[in-house]
Amino acid sequence: MIRTRVEQTSEMEHSSPVFLTSSFNFDNAEEMRAAFADETDDNIYSRFSNPSVQEFIDRMCVLEGVESGFATASGMSAVFAAMLSFLKKGDHLISCNAIFGSTHTVITKILPNYGIEFTYVPANNPETWQAAIRKNTKMIFLETPTNPGLDLIDLQYVGELARKNNIIFCVDNCFATPIGQLPAEFGADLIVHSATKWLDGQGRVLGGIVLGKKKLIHDIYLFCRSTGPALSPFNAWILSRSLETLEVRMERHVSNAFYLAQQLQQHPAISWLKYPFLESHPQYQIAKKQMKNGGGLICFDLKGGLESGRRFLDQLKMISRTANLGDTRSIASHPASTTHAKLTEEERMAVNISPGLIRISCGLEHREDILQDIVQAL
Numbered sequence: 556m557i558r559t560r561v562e563q564t565s566e567m568e569h570s571s572p573v574f575l576t577s578s579f580n581f582d583n584a585e586e587m588r589a590a591f592a593d594e595t596d597d598n599i600y601s602r603f604s605n606p607s608v609q610e611f612i613d614r615m616c617v618l619e620g621v622e623s624g625f626a627t628a629s630g631m632s633a634v635f636a637a638m639l640s641f642l643k644k645g646d647h648l649i650s651c652n653a654i655f656g657s658t659h660t661v662i663t664k665i666l667p668n669y670g671i672e673f674t675y676v677p678a679n680n681p682e683t684w685q686a687a688i689r690k691n692t693k694m695i696f697l698e699t700p701t702n703p704g705l706d707l708i709d710l711q712y713v714g715e716l717a718r719k720n721n722i723i724f725c726v727d728n729c730f731a732t733p734i735g736q737l738p739a740e741f742g743a744d745l746i747v748h749s750a751t752k753w754l755d756g757q758g759r760v761l762g763g764i765v766l767g768k769k770k771l772i773h774d775i776y777l778f779c780r781s782t783g784p785a786l787s788p789f790n791a792w793i794l795s796r797s798l799e800t801l802e803v804r805m806e807r808h809v810s811n812a813f814y815l816a817q818q819l820q821q822h823p824a825i826s827w828l829k830y831p832f833l834e835s836h837p838q839y840q841i842a843k844k845q846m847k848n849g850g851g852l853i854c855f856d857l858k859g860g861l862e863s864g865r866r867f868l869d870q871l872k873m874i875s876r877t878a879n880l881g882d883t884r885s886i887a888s889h890p891a892s893t894t895h896a897k898l899t900e901e902e903r904m905a906v907n908i909s910p911g912l913i914r915i916s917c918g919l920e921h922r923e924d925i926l927q928d929i930v931q932a933l
């Protein structure tokens with residue numbers, strides 16, 4: 556049970572209050588001076604810190620097993636802050652090539668504007684990580700499982716490589732959640748999350764967080780305090796309540812996903828299906844080494860390609876067609892015609908996005924209802 560919470564007020568409320576305030580008062584000039592001089596950790600202004608936001612951070616620190624964190628307005632502001640707090644002109648970043656679309660845009664279109672170089676390495680070929688390291692490599696960034704293809708990267712291998720070469724190792728742990736995987740145990744210096752997904756779990760609010768050692772997070776705090784991607788206290792309050800049910804929700808999401816993967820893998824309309832905890836997953840051994848469960852997502856390839864993917868979405872009766880994941884309700888997406896439609900077919904295939912690829916975020920519904928809807932749409 557996570558015990559961290561904001562202090563109880565004299566009203567003796569059971570649920571923590573939400574601190575919807577832009578700024579905080581001081582009793583006198585000396586206290587205000589000391590807070591601004593960083594001699595105390597009093598709250599000054601909600602762009603810097605806020606008790607409701609701190610409650611969410613404290614709970615996430617417990618879950619990820621790290622010292623410190625800074626919460627942001629979205630997952631992308633967490634990714635951007637993690638990169639821009641440390642990378643400067645002339646630095647080099649290594650990232651896996653299968654990566655969330657907006658992170659891909661940041662790496663390939665925005666970082667180069669600041670003179671920051673990058674190298675993409677294939678998620679499923681670890682030897683190439685070593686070869687990509689240069690004298691100016693400052694950060695390794697990766698997602699595992701990857702979005703949307705559910706490829707896995709050996710965290711221990713990359714963690715050791717980063718440590719030996721004095722490189723900051725940053726992991727986007729959005730897909731696995733801290734219930735499924737703890738990157739800090741494998742040497743990750745920074746962990747980022749889109750809290751918008753499983754952490755909220757009900758498709759209500761945007762949020763993000765960067766977690767890690769105190770010293771690194773202090774640099775992120777200084778970057779964000781001035782650039783302003785602060786998490787709303789109201790969203791933080793929602794997210795803290797959501798964390799109280801994260802473990803039980805994930806148990807059901809995961810058991811539904813595992814059941815669907817087992818039932819669907821031999822279906823005649825499907826050419827392959829990937830789920831980290833199925834023995835048929837190409838990196839099953841890595842999954843068993845670093846994941847506590849296989850997660851709440853499955854993906855499969857429809858034999859009929861692009862048109863079958865579009866038809867499948869149209870046929871669904873219960874499962875939602877929406878651009879999110881990690882909700883109580885199951886969600887289907889067809890990356891080739893939506894999120895990754897702007898890529899060429901070669902670019903898509905390089906990151907294992909086949910024309911008929913379907914990603915299912917398994918909800919909390921009865922597993923037979925989800926299975927029935929998928930089967931009737933195939």
Ligand SMILES: Cc1ncc(COP(=O)(O)O)c(C=O)c1O
Nearest residue numbers: 629630631655702729749751762
């Ligand atoms: C793996 C991953 N990282 C980051 C993000 C970005 O998060 P947000 O939409 O909260 O900005 C997403 C969003 O889908 C994601 O899937």
